[in-house]
Amino acid sequence: MDFASYHLWSQFEPALGWEDTHCQMQRGWRSTLDTKQFESISTPLAATIWQKVGKLAQQGVYEFHQDPLLLKHPRGCERVADRLYLYYELAAIRDRVMQILRQYQAQPYLLGQEMLLLNRGDEPLPPPIEIRVGDDTFQLFAAFDCVVRAVLPSPGSVTIDRDKIHIIDFKTGLADFDRRQADVYLLAGSYLYPDCELVASFYNLETMTSSEPITATPDRLTQIAQKLAQIAKLHQQQLREYQLDPDCFDRLFPAHPGTHCRACRFNYRCAYAVGC
Template sequence: MNFASYHLWSQFEPALGREDAHCQMQRGWRWTQKSSVKEVPELPLAETIWQKVGKLAQQGIYEFHQDPLLLKHPKGSERVADRLYLYYEIATVRARVMRILQQYQAAPFLLGQDILVLNRGDEPIPPPIDIQVADDRFQLFAAFDCIIRSSEDRIHIIDFKTGIADFDRRQADVYLLACSYLYPDLNAVASFHNLETMTRSELITTADDRLDSIASTLARIAKLHRQQLEEYQLNPDCFDRLFPAHPGRHCQYCPFNYRCAYAAAGLTN
């Protein structure tokens, strides 16, 4: 079955302001390395520093709420760091995550909240949601960082961020679409919370007609993505046409630059 997620959407279409650094060929490298187009999970890649910080920060928040007494302990952050084996990480990652843990212990914004979902961040891919849009059907994958019940009839989706990257409204839209299926009797809002800068986005809501539009967009992307992978399976020589390159300075951060014939030109620009 066709499938979609925010991650796939972001690989198809860049976030606003990120157009120059977007490359369809990276999506091609990611997905055509699979032995079969029927396999949904991506093959693991080496983690960047910012990915490592984000994952460990989320795990730290989870550990605090598995044992809330740590929030009151004078060395609670150090105890959580031990559970994360933080002292085995490189100095940059260790310092940034330690600061996040200390900041959260000083101001634990989830303490006392009615937490419905709080993921550690390294769980298996959650079961997909079947979505029908006209004659198209696809499976939507959405992994939530945190969902709290903010009132009797409303839930609040919180997505944790680190670093200085801007928030992408589309991610919240996908979460809100997923919750319209998972929690059909509840109103939902979403927000982003940067654990490193301690900043929050405004609350994001989405009307029903926009949810329908998002579902249609995801259905289109899911269908096209599947078609491209199947066409590549039949004719691997069409790779460059299906997944056109966009070389530039961003090539130096691409995990596939060692395999890409266009990366050398991008690295010199």
């Protein structure tokens, strides 16, 4: 069955403002290399640091709420760091994550919330959700970071709406939030929590900032499902065409070379890579 996810959507179409650095050939390399080949490709150091900080920060939040006494303990951050083996990481990673842990301990964003789900961030993907749109059916992969039974209050607000399910995605760094990711989560949530009103938002653990709550009407959810069905079908068509004729790779997955090639993990094997 065809499949889709926010990650696949972002590989097809760049986020607003990132058009100049988007390259379809990256999607081609990711999709056509076998697992062993893909895993053997080294990731640029900057990307490794960015990924590790995000994963470790989410794991730290998980550890705090697994043992809430650590939120009040004077050495709570150090004990969480021990559980994460943080002291074995590069200093650039360790220092950033420790700062995030200290900030979270001082202002725990999820404290007091009724959590239905809190992922550590290193679990396998959950089972896909089968989505039907007209005559099209595809599997949707969506992994939530956190789900609570209430909308978290906006800054300055003292009220909490207990009738809603709130899907929260954690971020780090300075990247802008991508509305499409929230849309995918809301679509998945509409199947997992069909009788509930849904809202999604992003929370940056590093900057301690939250996006505005994001909602979607039934019509909007249908549009999202149609878009993902289109992407899922096209992606599989391209893979089948490549399997029949590997020489058409460049046409199916056109390159967009530029200075961003230096940060691409496939630049060593790409004939179009610039400045590498």
